[in-house]
Amino acid sequence: MTLPPLPPDLPEVRGKLIPGAELAPYTWFRVGGPADALFLPADEEDLAAFLKALDPAIPVTVLGVGSNLIVRDGGIPGIVIRLMGKYWGEIEALDGITLSARAGALDLAVAKAAAENGITGLEFLSGIPGSLGGATRTNAGCYGAELRDRLVALHGFRRDGSRAAYRGPGKPGALPEAHFSYRHTDLPEDLIVTRLILEGTGTDDPATISAAITALQARRAETQPIKEKTSGSTFANPDPPGTPDQRSAWKLIDAAGCRGLKVGGAQVSPLHCNFLINTGTATAADLEALGELVRARVLETSGVDLRWEVRRMGRAQRV
Ligand SMILES: Cc1cc2nc3c(=O)[nH]c(=O)nc-3n(C[C@H](O)[C@H](O)[C@H](O)COP(=O)(O)OP(=O)(O)OC[C@H]3O[C@@H](n4cnc5c(N)ncnc54)[C@H](O)[C@@H]3O)c2cc1C
Known part of the structure; x- marks a missing residue:
């Protein structure tokens, strides 16, 4: 196999720059081709200096822990950035009920850190197997709360290496306000989120909060195929939360007879039919084709045109 040529004249870095790195191991689905180059920045300064020095024509894509995406079989052109390692996972309790966390921190780690510090209101994050960066981009949520x-x-930093900062919805201050909707944010597409300040809803005994997290996780394990190679909900529910008589994607998929449906090594989860799973031999093309088949059947049976919630990125075929 020939690897794609590395973009010429890449800037020096203190972190790691890995040409032709296979991306499948960095995603929950375990499918997809390589990055032209994978950059694991050492810290914010390393990231900013690299972005500033990088030829603006080279595309940059940031990955979280890959729990909401399909990397296509041809891989991702240009530079793929992943914020991983101890530095990017740092979480610090600030005053009262606030926490500062870097974007590579796992949502579960943030929920646990909040619990240890007696902060309530962040338990829901323990149900989402992503990183805070991914949670921001997808406005991740469950059990009645969203990021x-x-x-x-x-x-964070823009593609040109400049710093950017936003305040949360409805929060006071001079920063521009970040806007979110169901599983979506209007933040600039090229923004790489590096750090968040989060605020809980109150305080309680750490053991009580930890028990709530344990209960929430047990509930998840019963209803979702969390040990499979999956990427969570494939399609957004057609009606946002709170809509009267809200339709859910899984019910429409079930009604269309798609539970357990297969294309190649990809299958609609028999446990939760808004989840696709890689049974072991799936390619990204299998998963995408299965998703499109489900969409077509749902459209035919219910008239609803489901919208992909899982992000699909990269080239269909290796170069
Ligand atoms: C078993 C299972 C259960 C799930 N349950 C839920 C659920 O209940 N609720 C829910 O909302 N989601 C759920 N998900 C989906 C997924 O976990 C979330 O969408 C999560 O927030 C994605 O985070 P990630 O780090 O994996 O991001 P990735 O999947 O790696 O990336 C998702 C998007 O975020 C962008 N991104 C990642 N990091 C950054 C960054 N630092 N700056 C800017 N953009 C960034 C990527 O470019 C991409 O567009 C589930 C997934 C699985 C596998």
Whole structure:
């Protein structure tokens, strides 16, 4: 196999720059081709200096822990950035009920840190197997709360290496306000989120909060195929939360007879039919084709045109 040529004259870095790195191991689905180059920045300064020095024509894509995406079989052109390692996972309790956390921190780690510090209101994050960066981009949520509800401010860098910061919805201050909707944010597409300030809803005994997290996780394990190679909800529910008589994607998929449906090594989860799973041999093309088949059947049976919630990125075929 020939790897794509590395973009010429890449800037020096203190972190790691890995040409042709396979991306499948960095995603929950375990499918997809390589990045032209994978950059694991050492810290914010390393990230900013690299972006500033990088030829503006080279595309940059940031990945979280890959729990909401399909990397296509041809991989991702240009630079793929992943914020991983101890530095990017740092979480610090601030005054009262606020926490500062870097964007590479796992949502579960943030929920646990909040619990240890007696802060309530962040338990829901323990149900989402992503990182805070991904949670921001997708306005991740479950059990009645979303990332936007707890966001005080976020910091990051634009593609040109300049700093950017936003305040959370409805929060006071001079920063521009970040806007979110169901599983979506209007933040600039090229923004790499690096740090968040989050605020809980109150305080309680740490053991009580930890028990709530444990209960929430047990509930998840019963209803979702969390040990499979999956990427969570494939399609957004057609009606946002709170809509009267809200239709859910899984019910429409079930009614269309798609539970357990297969294309190649990809299958609609028999446990939760808004989840696709890689049974072991799936390619990204199998998963995408299965998703499109489900969409077509749902459209035919119910007239609803489901919208992909899972992000699909990259080239269909290797170069
Ligand atoms: C078993 C399972 C259960 C799930 N349950 C839920 C649920 O209940 N609720 C829910 O909302 N989601 C759920 N998900 C989906 C997923 O976990 C969330 O969308 C999560 O927030 C994605 O985070 P990530 O780090 O994996 O991001 P990725 O999947 O890696 O990326 C998602 C998007 O975020 C962008 N991104 C990642 N990091 C950054 C960054 N630092 N700056 C800017 N953009 C960034 C990526 O470019 C991409 O567009 C589930 C997934 C699985 C596998």
